[in-house]
Amino acid sequence: xxxxxxxxxxxxxxxxxxxxxxxxxxxxxxxxxxxxxxxxxxxxxxxxxxxxxxxxxxxxxxxxxxxxxxxxxxxxxxxxxxxxxxxxxxxxxxxxxxxxxxxxxxxxxxxxxxxxxxxxxxxxxxxxxxxxxxxxxxxxxxxxxxxxxxxxxxxxxxxxxxxxxxxxxxxxxxxxxxxxxxxxxxxxxxxxxxxxxxxxxxxxxxxxxxxxxx
Numbered sequence: 514x515x516x517x518x519x520x521x522x523x524x525x526x527x528x529x530x531x532x533x534x535x536x537x538x539x540x541x542x543x544x545x546x547x548x549x550x551x552x553x554x555x556x557x558x559x560x561x562x563x564x565x566x567x568x569x570x571x572x573x574x575x576x577x578x579x580x581x582x583x584x585x586x587x588x589x590x591x592x593x594x595x596x597x598x599x600x601x602x603x604x605x606x607x608x609x610x611x612x613x614x615x616x617x618x619x620x621x622x623x624x625x626x627x628x629x630x631x632x633x634x635x636x637x638x639x640x641x642x643x644x645x646x647x648x649x650x651x652x653x654x655x656x657x658x659x660x661x662x663x664x665x666x667x668x669x670x671x672x673x674x675x676x677x678x679x680x681x682x683x684x685x686x687x688x689x690x691x692x693x694x695x696x697x698x699x700x701x702x703x704x705x706x707x708x709x710x711x712x713x714x715x716x717x718x719x720x721x722x723x724x725x726x727x
Contacts, residue, residue, distance in 0.1 A: 553591070557577065558577045558578055572599060575590070605657075606657050622669050626672075
């Protein structure tokens with residue numbers, strides 16, 4: 514699918530300060546700055562630019578820092594000036610533009626639900642070792658799976674929390690499952706891995722993450 518390409522100058526004058534809540538959550542300034550994270554001083558939100566696999570700016574999301582606003586959702590399309598910069602999340606994978614080369618090399622990818630988790634991954638293992646993508650939703654559609662296949666992914670490790678575990682995530686509307694992927698349905702921090710053969714291998718702990726570093 515082709516997206517409407519946005520002018521990256523949209524973000525040119527938005528500041529990139531230290532974001533204390535994220536730094537406390539293991540996302541240091543060096544990581545957020547490398548991923549183009551900005552701050553919206555009018556709406557008091559974190560600006561998260563979204564790029565397609567070819568590194569074109571296609572959408573902008575904003576994470577509110579105002580607690581009262583979270584009742585209507587922490588993440589929303591950013592409204593900058595009088596323009597809303599929404600895009601179809603289900604037809605893209607956040608951070609694939611940054612991790613695609615490593616994914617192609619290692620043949621593995623880590624799937625998370627939200628953008629923050631990819632930033633934390635980059636902090637833990639280094640920007641140069643990034644294998645992470647985010648679906649930005651609680652489902653994964655066949656188009657997103659195809660994006661991974663097109664970029665050489667043969668094993669997908671799902672880092673969704675237990676309360677948000679995907680059920681049969683690679684089943685398309687026609688009922689076809691992508692069995693080439695390793696499926697981990699439980700909280701990735703607990704290392705409970707479920708394979709297509711429905712066999713649960715030994716607990717790997719952090720060793721698994723170390724083994725797949727670039």
